[in-house]
Amino acid sequence: MWFFRAIFCVIPLFASSEISVIVSKKAQISTISTNDISKIFLSKTKRLPNGEIAQTVELDDENVKSEFYQQISKKNQKQLRAYWATMIFTGKGQPPKSINSIEELYRYLEQNQNAISYVDSSFVDSTKIKVLYVIK
Amino acid sequence: MKVFTSAFRAFFVSALFSCSLFSAQLSDALRVDGYANFHLEDSSRSDTNEDSIYASGGLQARYKFNERFSATGQVFAQEKDDYEPSIKWLYADWYLGSDIILRAGRFQFPVFRTLESGYIGYTTTWSKNPLKTYGVSGYDHFDGGELLYRYFYSDYEFSLQLSYGASKDRLPPSQDGNFMEVSTSSLAGLTLKVNSDLFWLNFGYLQAKTDAIDMQKNGVSVDRDKIDFYMIALEGGVEYENFYLKSGLVDGHLSKILPDEFRFYTSIEYSYYDFTPYIFYAHENLTYKLSTRPTNSSADSQNQPPPPLAPKRDREVEKKLDTYSIGLRYDIALGIALKASYSYEVLEDRTLNSQNGLYETKKNRNNRLMAVINVVF
Numbered sequence: 001m002w003f004f005r006a007i008f009c010v011i012p013l014f015a016s017s018e019i020s021v022i023v024s025k026k027a028q029i030s031t032i033s034t035n036d037i038s039k040i041f042l043s044k045t046k047r048l049p050n051g052e053i054a055q056t057v058e059l060d061d062e063n064v065k066s067e068f069y070q071q072i073s074k075k076n077q078k079q080l081r082a083y084w085a086t087m088i089f090t091g092k093g094q095p096p097k098s099i100n101s102i103e104e105l106y107r108y109l110e111q112n113q114n115a116i117s118y119v120d121s122s123f124v125d126s127t128k129i130k131v132l133y134v135i136k
Numbered sequence: 137m138k139v140f141t142s143a144f145r146a147f148f149v150s151a152l153f154s155c156s157l158f159s160a161q162l163s164d165a166l167r168v169d170g171y172a173n174f175h176l177e178d179s180s181r182s183d184t185n186e187d188s189i190y191a192s193g194g195l196q197a198r199y200k201f202n203e204r205f206s207a208t209g210q211v212f213a214q215e216k217d218d219y220e221p222s223i224k225w226l227y228a229d230w231y232l233g234s235d236i237i238l239r240a241g242r243f244q245f246p247v248f249r250t251l252e253s254g255y256i257g258y259t260t261t262w263s264k265n266p267l268k269t270y271g272v273s274g275y276d277h278f279d280g281g282e283l284l285y286r287y288f289y290s291d292y293e294f295s296l297q298l299s300y301g302a303s304k305d306r307l308p309p310s311q312d313g314n315f316m317e318v319s320t321s322s323l324a325g326l327t328l329k330v331n332s333d334l335f336w337l338n339f340g341y342l343q344a345k346t347d348a349i350d351m352q353k354n355g356v357s358v359d360r361d362k363i364d365f366y367m368i369a370l371e372g373g374v375e376y377e378n379f380y381l382k383s384g385l386v387d388g389h390l391s392k393i394l395p396d397e398f399r400f401y402t403s404i405e406y407s408y409y410d411f412t413p414y415i416f417y418a419h420e421n422l423t424y425k426l427s428t429r430p431t432n433s434s435a436d437s438q439n440q441p442p443p444p445l446a447p448k449r450d451r452e453v454e455k456k457l458d459t460y461s462i463g464l465r466y467d468i469a470l471g472i473a474l475k476a477s478y479s480y481e482v483l484e485d486r487t488l489n490s491q492n493g494l495y496e497t498k499k500n501r502n503n504r505l506m507a508v509i510n511v512v513f
Contacts, residue, residue, distance in 0.1 A: 035291070044293055045235055045286065046203075053203045053231070074333065078410065078467040085512045086259045088169050089196060090252050091208055091225065091239070092284075098161055 018121035019068050021133040024109040027116075028052065032132045038072040040116060042083070043093025048114060055115040056096035059105055064120050071135050170195045172511045173257040175264075180503040190215040192255065194224060204231045212255065224255075224277065235286040243299065245276045245325070245342060257510035261465050263477035264506060266401035266418035267386070278303040278323050292332050299325035299342075306351075319347045334376070338384075340369040365389060378407040395422035395455070405465075412465040417458075424453040454486040463506075475508040 021037055023029065029050045039045040040054050048054045058065060066077050075083060087093040099105045102119065106128045109115050116132075124131060161167050172193035179188075192214035200206040210225040227241025244252050253259045280301015287294045303320040323344035330337050343366040371384030383402040403416035463477025481502040486495050 039288065039293075045288070046231055047235065053233075055203065077470055079407075081470050081512065082259050085169075085171065085256060086253050088198075089171070089194075089210065089225075089256050089259070090244070091227065091229065094167070094198070097164070 017067065017136075019064060019071070019118050019135040020121045020124050020131045021116065021118045021135070022109065022124065022129045022131055023116050024111075024113045025128065025130050026110075026113040027130060028113070029132065030130070034072065034133070034135070037133060037135075041069075041096060041118075042073055043087055043095065048116065052114045055112050057099055057105065057108055057115050057117045058096040059102060059117070059119060060098045060100050061120075064118070068118050068135070165200050167198045167200075168195065169198075170513050171256045171258060172509075173255075174509040176507040178505045181500065192216075194256070196225070205229070227282075237284040239282045239284070240280070242277055242279050243282060243301070245278065256512065257475070257508060258471070258473055258512040261380075261405050261412050261414050261463075261475075262403070262416065262461070263463050263475040263508045264461075264479070266403060266416045266459065266461070267384075267399045267420065277305075278320065280323065292330055295327075295329045295331075297325070297327040297329075299323070299327075303344075314350060314352045317349045317351055319349075320344045321347070335372065335374045337372040338370070340367070340371075342367045380405045380407065395424045395453075397422050410467040412467075413463070414465070415460075415462050417460055419459075420455075420457040422455045424455075452488040454484075456482075456484040456486070458482045471512050473510045475506070475510065477504075477506045477508075479504040479506070 021032060029048055032049055036045075036049055040048070041056055041058075043056075046053050058068075062077070069075055069077070069080050073080070073083075084095050088095070096117075099108060102123055105117060105119070106125065109117060109129055118135075121134060170193065172191065174191045175189065177188050177190075192212070194210055194212040196208065196210040198206055198208040205228070207228045208225060209223065211221040212224045213219040213221045223242055224244065225242060227239045227243060229237055229239040231237055254265045257263075278299070278301040280299065282300075283296075283298045285296045287296075301323050303318075303323060305318055305320075307316045307318060321344065323342065325340065325342040327338065327340045329339075343364070346363045346365055348363070365388065367386060367388040369384065369386040371382070373380060373382040375381075381402075381404050383400075385400040386397070388397040398421045399419070401416055401418040403414060405412050405414035459479050459481050461477055461479040463475060466474045468474050479502075481504060483500040483502065485498045487498075488495055
């Protein structure tokens with residue numbers, strides 16, 4: 001398991017460092033602020049900017065995760081792990097649902113119009129998903 | 137028995153270590169998380185019964201019925217209780233919209249932010265919390281309901297938590313084998329928090345009516361007075377660059393049956409890659425104001441009528457503890473932290489001698505070394 005994770009984590013090193021925040025093509029929102037992204041993915045709010053309940057989901061890719069959370073929360077992976085431990089065990093929040101492959105992620109977004117995620121921009125397929133924000 | 141305990145301990149820790157390699161999300165709806173703490177401790181005091189090696193851990197399961205409704209349960213076990221699991225949290229929560237959550241079930245006292253999850257070592261930098269877990273002489277949970285509300289303004293997050301419930305607990309037995317049952321009713325709590333990227337501030341207030349019953353080992357129970365108690369806590373943290381300063385105080389007034397307590401700590405830590413050195417100072421002051429009735433030991437209870445009750449006598453005891461600590465946290469891997477610390481403790485017992493009206497003071501000094509492994513999965 002660790003072997004596969006290690007291999008998987010190396011791939012994004014060769015990819016773009018831009019991260020796109022994405023939703024389903026059918027989603028009722030078209031823009032989002034960095035402040036909202038931070039609140040939603042750190043489980044501080046359950047609401048999308050349009051008032052719907054957000055379903056956060058993320059790809060199981062440690063490199064992109066690390067970059068994304070560094071940008072939105074200024075926390076490194078270990079600080080983030082401690083943050084989630086506090087949130088989880090005191091019932092204040094839950095981390096995003098984890099998904100193993102990009103195909104599965106796109107399928108999930110397609111089926112859930114209030115789902116929101118982020119991916120390395122080089123993986124963006126604009127025929128399947130909508131980009132709300134690009135983190136550079 | 138010792139061998140069994142050690143074997144169980146080894147099994148407990150290795151099982152939790154193994155579990156840390158697995159994902160906690162078992163399905164779309166079910167999520168299981170856990171934690172373990174393993175302590176190795178050396179204290180220069182020889183008059184304490186504190187264990188030198190001990191472990192604790194817990195498991196939490198959360199089932200999400202839909203986006204608005206979920207149920208969560210958390211059990212906790214520690215060596216001190218022979219690993220008999222106790223329920224720390226057990227509740228259902230409803231998301232009512234507009235960032236309002238209603239919960240019903242069993243909760244930890246909501247007064248102090250850092251210590252609400254203090255028994256999960258991974259969530260803190262310290263080897264040992266600067267303060268003992270707050271609560272009423274050790275019990276720190278209640279059954280009831282909570283309302284949580286979050287509001288965002290600019291870069292600030294404000295949150296309000298209202299708690300209401302009741303609790304019943306048995307306090308640890310004293311040396312003579314007697315113990316106390318404490319029933320708390322009308323427990324009401326208010327917690328206000330403000331957060332930003334740079335700082336957080338937490339204010340907590342808790343009040344309740346308490347009914348304590350002395351349970352003697354011979355089966356006799358003595359009902360004590362009903363007591364109102366309240367606790368006020370203020371805690372905050374400031375983050376600047378890699379420095380993190382935290383400080384907090386809690387003032388609890390329980391009067392008569394249990395000690396009044398005042399606790400304070402301040403801590404500073406510096407994060408350097410996977411290493412986080414820290415120092416802290418903590419002060420605890422417990423004041424017992426007990427009204428006790430002296431017993432007449434010379435009476436022969438078999439053949440003579442019981443003697444008239446002696447008048448109640450006030451007894452005042454003050455216990456102070458100052459702790460100076462230096463330590464290091466090393467995040468060896470995601471979900472596993474190693475910690476080491478040295479603490480210098482000064483304990484002072486001050487008792488009012490009712491015979492001569494003078495205070496007697498006894499001071500003890502203690503050096504404590506600790507090594508800790510904390511795991512979450």
